[in-house]
Structures are given as C-alpha cells and as structure tokens.
Amino acid sequence: MRRGAIVRMVAIGVVVGVAVTLVAVLIPWLPDSASKEMDRITFTYWFATVICIAIFALVAAVILYSVRTFKVQPGDESDGPPIHGHTGLEIVWTVIPAVLVVAIGVVSAVVLAQNGDAGTNPLQVRIVGQQFAWRFEYPDEDDLRSGRELVLPLGRNVELELVSVDVIHSFWVPEMGQKQDLVPGTLQRLVITPTRLGSFPIICTELCGLGHSTMRSLVRVVRPAEFDRWVEETRAGAAGGDSGEGVFASAGCGGCHALEKAGTNAQIGPPLERAELERAAEEAGQPLEQFVEESIVDPNKVIRSNYRRGVMPETYGDTLSQEQIDALVAYLAGAEE
Numbered sequence: 001m002r003r004g005a006i007v008r009m010v011a012i013g014v015v016v017g018v019a020v021t022l023v024a025v026l027i028p029w030l031p032d033s034a035s036k037e038m039d040r041i042t043f044t045y046w047f048a049t050v051i052c053i054a055i056f057a058l059v060a061a062v063i064l065y066s067v068r069t070f071k072v073q074p075g076d077e078s079d080g081p082p083i084h085g086h087t088g089l090e091i092v093w094t095v096i097p098a099v100l101v102v103a104i105g106v107v108s109a110v111v112l113a114q115n116g117d118a119g120t121n122p123l124q125v126r127i128v129g130q131q132f133a134w135r136f137e138y139p140d141e142d143d144l145r146s147g148r149e150l151v152l153p154l155g156r157n158v159e160l161e162l163v164s165v166d167v168i169h170s171f172w173v174p175e176m177g178q179k180q181d182l183v184p185g186t187l188q189r190l191v192i193t194p195t196r197l198g199s200f201p202i203i204c205t206e207l208c209g210l211g212h213s214t215m216r217s218l219v220r221v222v223r224p225a226e227f228d229r230w231v232e233e234t235r236a237g238a239a240g241g242d243s244g245e246g247v248f249a250s251a252g253c254g255g256c257h258a259l260e261k262a263g264t265n266a267q268i269g270p271p272l273e274r275a276e277l278e279r280a281a282e283e284a285g286q287p288l289e290q291f292v293e294e295s296i297v298d299p300n301k302v303i304r305s306n307y308r309r310g311v312m313p314e315t316y317g318d319t320l321s322q323e324q325i326d327a328l329v330a331y332l333a334g335a336e337e
C-alpha cells in the first residue's frame, strides 16, 4: 500500500475518533457517582466505550477512504480484480475482536463480583416495596423503621435485602448504580457503599400499577456520627408507641394519598383531609372512625367515585398491628389537629 494512502486513512480515523470522543465525553450520559459500586460500573462503561471508539474510528477510516478512492468511474463496466481473501488479515480481524470481547467480559465479571461483595461487617437494611411506596427497616437497629427516607452512613458497606409484599417492583438509585427487581416470595440482595454526602432519588423502575410513576423516595447519605444520632432520634420517636403520623409515613400512605398535615399530595387514591373523610363516611352511612378503619383494612368495600377498585393493597390488616391501625385512625379521623 502506498504511504500516502495510510497517512490519509490515519487522518480520517483521528478526525472520526476525536468527534466520537467529544460526543462520549461532553454529554453527561451517566449521573455523577455516589457509591463505590457506581465507580466500578462507570469504569466498566468507559473501558468498553474506549474500545468501541477505537474500533469505530478504524472501521470508519477504512470505509470512508475506500468509498472515495475506489469509486467506479462513469462508463467503467469492467470487472474488479479477482481477490481470493487474505489469511493474515482474517486472522488479525478475528483475534483482535476476540481478545477485546474477552477483556470486556473479564472486567465485567470482576466488577460484578466486587459489587456483590458486602465485606465483613455490612449494615443490614431491609427494603420493602409495596404499591406504591418504599419502606426501610434496620434489623441491626432493633428493627427501626423509616417510611420517609432511606438514611445511610457515608463509607460503610450496606447490604440491602429487598422484598416485595405484592407485585414486582425494582429498586434503583441512579447515582449509586446498583439496580435490582423485588420479586414477591423471593429475597434479593444488593450492596451499596455510599461515597458522597447528599440526597439521591430512589426510583421504582418496574411498571407495578397505577401509581408506578409516583413510587419514589429518597436516600440520604450522612456522616456516621449523624447516622447514629438519626437512629437514636428515630428510635426515641418510635418508643412512645407508634404515632399516627409515624404510621402514616412508614406504611407509605403518602405514596398515593394527599394529606396536607403530612405534607403529601399524591393523587392515586382519594385525599384524606378530615372534611373529605367526613363526607365519604356520610355517603357510606357509617360513623367516621369506623369508616376510616374499614377503608384501611378492607379498602375495596367502599370505592369513592372517580377512583378504581383493586388499586389499594388489601394487606394493611396484616402488616399493621391493631395499635398502629388505631393510631392511624386517630390521626386521620380524630378530633385533635
């Protein structure tokens, strides 16, 4: 091959490579990492991307050069030269891609193994998914429960145990990379090691019903000392018996219902303001507190107009204790503000 041809192909390859690299680097394809696992996933992504850019630039250079140089001239009806393949070239373009694909596979396998390793002393957290809310339980901390947010200490390995009480959900924190389906009847695991302070969204990424798009929560990463303080405070708050406000939050009522004093405004189920409940109880011909309790444990018995049957889980009679239900009824229907 002439030297000029090689120089021209290399030039085309460099131009294409730089252009594609700019697309890869300048557009923020991935969120900024907030966990060790996401760091490794990001490394794998870039490892594969660099290989892809190099191969793409090489192929593009050869194609663009060939299309321009070997174009048939108008009026030229002659056959091309008889070519019988090139064994050396075929070995090269088989071996190099094979090596690259194996390398990507090995890197991915190593990262998968590392991302599944919770280390020797992980913080255990149980994530419970339910239409349409997340609940967080800390078995290491006397089964402490949190319905509002998942609070994690910075830098500690966290082993999440994921369970669903109804349908398939999927747990995902984009900044932390790890993602896992919650399949009813099975127990899934996921390891997260937070590396950045702040709040990050938790998103359900499996279509799980009418309120799927509202099934969001927050993970808040705090310093270890602040985490201990949060545990103490939350435990002290729970120690005085479950408050109605606490049950409302931990049971995830706000995932579907609007209630001003709880600061929720979801529209999946009817609003739970006292005046609304009084009107509904009157329509149902029941005393207010009885109507509210029945609506919690047997939600499909009375369905308000404009709302659909079968959306609210019928499991609260089992998952909440009678004390919790009483507290919730008092919170929603009681006289106190």
Ligand code: CUA
Pocket (backbone or CB within 6 Å): 129, 130, 131, 132, 168, 169, 170, 204, 205, 206, 207, 208, 209, 211, 212, 213, 215
């Ligand atoms: Cu739960 Cu989508």
